[in-house]
Amino acid sequence: MRIALVSETFTPADDPSARVTREVAVRLTAAGHDVVVFAGGRGQATFHGARMFWASRMTPVSAVREAMALSRPDVCHLLDPHRLGLKAAEAADRLGVPTLVLEPRRWGPGVDLEHHHPGLRDEALHDRWARVHAPDGGRLVVLHDGPLDRRKVVGRLATVARLPGVRLVALGDGAGADHLRAAGAKVVPRATGVERARCLATADVLVQPRKKAAYAPVLLEALASGVPVVAFDSGTATRAVRHEENGLLVTTDRGGKALARAVARLAASPDLRFTLAAQARASVADRTWDDAVADLLERHYPRLVGSGPTAARELRVEGIPH
Numbered sequence: 139m140r141i142a143l144v145s146e147t148f149t150p151a152d153d154p155s156a157r158v159t160r161e162v163a164v165r166l167t168a169a170g171h172d173v174v175v176f177a178g179g180r181g182q183a184t185f186h187g188a189r190m191f192w193a194s195r196m197t198p199v200s201a202v203r204e205a206m207a208l209s210r211p212d213v214c215h216l217l218d219p220h221r222l223g224l225k226a227a228e229a230a231d232r233l234g235v236p237t238l239v240l241e242p243r244r245w246g247p248g249v250d251l252e253h254h255h256p257g258l259r260d261e262a263l264h265d266r267w268a269r270v271h272a273p274d275g276g277r278l279v280v281l282h283d284g285p286l287d288r289r290k291v292v293g294r295l296a297t298v299a300r301l302p303g304v305r306l307v308a309l310g311d312g313a314g315a316d317h318l319r320a321a322g323a324k325v326v327p328r329a330t331g332v333e334r335a336r337c338l339a340t341a342d343v344l345v346q347p348r349k350k351a352a353y354a355p356v357l358l359e360a361l362a363s364g365v366p367v368v369a370f371d372s373g374t375a376t377r378a379v380r381h382e383e384n385g386l387l388v389t390t391d392r393g394g395k396a397l398a399r400a401v402a403r404l405a406a407s408p409d410l411r412f413t414l415a416a417q418a419r420a421s422v423a424d425r426t427w428d429d430a431v432a433d434l435l436e437r438h439y440p441r442l443v444g445s446g447p448t449a450a451r452e453l454r455v456e457g458i459p460h
Contacts, residue, residue, distance in 0.1 A: 139171050139172070139212050139213070139435075139439065139443065140171070140172040140173075140174075140209065140210055140211045140212045140213075141166055141171055141172070141173050141174075141211055141212065141213050141214075141215060141439070142173075142174050142175075142176060142206060142209060142211035142213070142214040142215065142226070142230070142235070143159055143162060143163055143166075143173060143174070143175045143176070143188075143215050143217065144175075144176040144177075144214065144215065144216045144217065144219065144222060144223050144226040145158075145159035145175065145176070145177050145178075145217045145218070145222075145223075146177070146178045146218065146219070146220050146221065146222050146223065147177060147178055147179060148160065148175060148177035148178075148179065148181065148185075148190075149181065149185065150181070151179065152330070153285075154218075154247075154351060154352075154353045154354055154355055154356070155217055155218045155352075155353060156177075157247075157355055158217055158218075158247045158353045158355060159175065159177070159217050160185075161247070161248065161355075161427045161430075161431075162215075162217075162427075162430075162431055162434070163175055163185060163186060163188045164186045165427060165428060165431040166188075166431060166435075167186050167187035167188050168186075168187075169431075169435070171435075172209075173187070173188035173189070174188060174189045174190075174191060174205075174206075174209040174211065175188050175189070175190050175191070176191045176193065176202065176205070176206075176222065176226055177190065177191070177192060177193070177222070178192070178193055178194070178195075178221070178222050179192055179194075180192050189209065191205045191209075193222050193225070195221065197222075197225070198225075199225045199228050199229055202222075202225045202226055202229040203228075203229035203232055203233060206226070206229050206230060206233060206235065207233055211230075211235055212235075212236075212439075212442075212443045212444075213235070213236055213237075213238060213439050213442050213443060214226060214227070214230040214235045214236070214237040214238065215237075215238045215239075215240075215434070215439075216237060216238065216239045217352075217353070218352040218353055219239060223239075227239075236442035236443070237442075238438060238439070238442055240438060242352055242353065242372075242373045242374050242376055242377060243376050243377065244438075245430070245433060245434065245438060246353070246358075246374050246377040246378065246425070246430070247353050247354075247355040247358060247374060247427075247430060248355075248358070248425050248426050248427035248428070248429055248430030248431070249355065249358035249359055249361075249362045249422050249425060249426060249427065250359075250362075250426070250427060251362050251419075251422075251423065251426055253332075253335055254335050254338065254339070254359045254360075254362040254363045255339070255362060255363060255364075255419070256339055256363055256364035256419065257339070258332075258335050258336045258338075258339035258340075258363065259336075259339040259340050259363075259364070260336055260339075260340045261340075263336070263337075263340050264279055264340045264341075264342075267279045267305055267307055267324060267340070268305055269305060276303075277303050277304055277305040278303055278304050278305065278342050278343065278401075278404065278405040278411075279305050279307060279340070279341050279342045279343070280298055280304055280305065280306050280307070280341065280342065280343045280344075280345050280368075280401055281306075281307045281308075281309065281337065281338065281340075281341035281343070281344050281345070281360075281365075282295055282306065282307070282308045282309065282310070282344070282345050282346075282347065283308075283309040283310065283334070283337075283338065283344070283356045284309075284310050284348070284356070285310050285311070285312045286308060286310050286311060286312035286313070286314040286315050286318060286325070287312030287313050287314060288314075288348075289314070290394075291314075291347045291348055292312075292313075292314030292317055292318065293394055294347035294393075294394030294397055294398070295308065295314075295318055295321075295323070295345070295347055296317060296318055296321040296323075297394045297395060297397070297398040298345055298347075298394075298397065298398050298401050299318060299321035299322050299323040300321050300322065301398055301401060301402050301405065303405045303406075304401060304402070304405055305322070305323075305324065306318065306321075306322070306323040306324070306345075307323065307324045307325075307326065307337070307341065308323050308324070308325045308326065309326050309329045309334065309337055310325075310326075310327070311325070311327040311328070315327070335359070335363070338356070338359055338360050338363045338365060339363035339364065339365065341360070341365050342365070342404075342411065342415075343365065343366055343367070343368055343401065343404055343411070344356065344357065344360035344365050344366070344367045344368070345367075345368045345369070345397065345401060346367065346368070346369035346370065346375060347370075347394070347397060348370070348373075349370045349372050349390045350372065350373070351372070351373045351374070352373050352374075353373065353374055354369075354373055354374040354375065355374070357369060357374050357375055357378045357379065358374070358378050358422050358425060360418075361378060361379075361384055361385075361418040361419065361421055361422045362418075362419055362422050363418075363419070364415050364416075364418050364419050365415065365418060366384055366385045366386075366404070366411060366414035366415050366418055367379050367384065367385035367386075367418075368385060368386045368388070368397065368400045368401050368404070369385065369386075369387060369388070370387070370388050370389070370390050370392075370397070371387040371388065371389050371390060372390050375387060378421075378422065378425075380421065382410075382414075383414070383417055383421065384414055384417050384418045384421040385414055385418075386400040386403065386404070386414075388400050
């Protein structure tokens, strides 16, 4: 099958959309499929056998359409589409290529169970983060993984950081880093690969303060590491987190204080936290990246192949924000 994957970012970027696209591309090419990745930015000409088409904000739809015509895809899969995604959708529509956008409730990312597991937990690091030897020590270690540049996200994290008995650890950097430090958080600007996986496994709880993140692989990575999740009921959390089974969900019509109250509940309820942690890894055991890509190949892509231009127009707007 010939497949066009469209993402606003790609490797070496490490944001969720880039990571999801990377994992999908690697497995599709390994399975023998012909893949072209349309991505924003600049980089190498190929990636694990997939051809790359890099675009900027100024790249016209005509150039995207020409590249897509040359690659002749059977399916155009848009992952969390925005500016480039909309250009690719228009180009695919003009070429009669069926286009797919999957909402997180229909399809979500996978997780590498070998790379993320509870055995990576570092008790000495946890004790330092929890300040076990300080007069107010023994805190709940709550981890956030992601950029610190959105005001609302930083505000919600600061509310969590100020909770009594809680130590927020933020993996990431951005304009809000100093604000979080002032609120008592530990900020780790750069953590990648095994070090990042170790940090995830060392936390007591992962918090996801974003309401509109379409894909958040870190939620599955935390669960695979035996760490329960507190998140808003949106995006990846709708599939990955089961309320009061492997984490706590907060409805998106609630704000940062509600998210903080959910974290405070776990800080005050060690038995609940341990119960959630005990069920975390098993809850994602059937959602490896191989499982996620097999789902695309067996369930989602086949219904589009050969569907023609009419179906392409109907599916082009599926899940794309208007």
